[in-house]
Each structure stands twice: as structure tokens, then as C-alpha cells.
Amino acid sequence: MSDTYSITLSINGKSYQSEVEPRLLLADYIRQVAGLSGTHVGCEHGVCGACTILLDGQPVRSCIMLAVQADGHELTTVEGLASDEKNLHPLQEAFWEAHGLQCGFCTPGILMTLLPYLQEHPNPTEHEVREAISGNLCRCTGYQHIVDAALLAAKKMHNGA
Numbered sequence: 001m002s003d004t005y006s007i008t009l010s011i012n013g014k015s016y017q018s019e020v021e022p023r024l025l026l027a028d029y030i031r032q033v034a035g036l037s038g039t040h041v042g043c044e045h046g047v048c049g050a051c052t053i054l055l056d057g058q059p060v061r062s063c064i065m066l067a068v069q070a071d072g073h074e075l076t077t078v079e080g081l082a083s084d085e086k087n088l089h090p091l092q093e094a095f096w097e098a099h100g101l102q103c104g105f106c107t108p109g110i111l112m113t114l115l116p117y118l119q120e121h122p123n124p125t126e127h128e129v130r131e132a133i134s135g136n137l138c139r140c141t142g143y144q145h146i147v148d149a150a151l152l153a154a155k156k157m158h159n160g161a
Contacts, residue, residue, distance in 0.1 A: 007071040012080030029067035038078035049136035052109035078108035090156035100149025102140035122158040
């Protein structure tokens, strides 16, 4: 039996091929092997949502998933939102404009949770946004500015505002 497994996956459109231990967490792979520090590790139990990424377009908690489970899949992290360094994604713009963050620790996970939600729900209500982010914990803001930013992002993404 081998001590490592060969995996190939794509993160933000870039292919990665690595030999990994079977117990390596996906969040640790993203941060340590791929060098993408935007995925934050908070609780390491899948509760806080800070480590949320997209796996084939669906939000997952990377702190409770093994890197070997991502073999053959497409991952998107917060670094993959913006088209380039000078042009933010409308979701990121909305968070900046509506002051949707304070310390920023939870922000990448919230953004990665909201992206597919807003793509599927172009005109959410405040209540619906609160439900969508209910699995993401923020210790700073009280969520009002996050909700305002999400509603603004929905307009930017779907109405070209």
C-alpha cells in the first residue's frame, strides 16, 4: 500500500498534479500546496464556513474534505472570482461598496457561498439572503452590511447596476 496518492485537480482554471497523503485536508492543500491563502480555516469542523470553496460550482467546506476527494474536480477559491487584479467581480465590488466586511476573515467563505446562490436566485429578499448565509459565521458585523452587500451584488450581477 502506498503512503501517498497521485491527484490531479484544477483550481481557478490552473491544473495541479501532486502526490498527497490520504489524510491531507483540502483546505490545507489549497493553502500549502497551491499557495492560495484566501481560503481561511476557522473551526476545522465545517461549522463556521470560512473555508467554503466551490467544487464543480457547488459550495463545500474544504476543512472537512480530503484533498484526494477532489481528484479530477474543478475548484474555485476566492482568488478565482476576479477576472484580473484590476477588475473585481460584481460580488466583491458590492462588498466593498456596501461595507460588507470588517476583519475579513469570514468574507472569502461568504463570497463563495453567495456566488452560486445569487446565480440561481437573481432577486433575493433580505430574508432569503440571511437564510443563504446562515451557515457562515461572522463575529464582527452583525450581518446587516453583509446582507446589504449581497442584495447590491444581486442587482449588479443581474441588472447591470
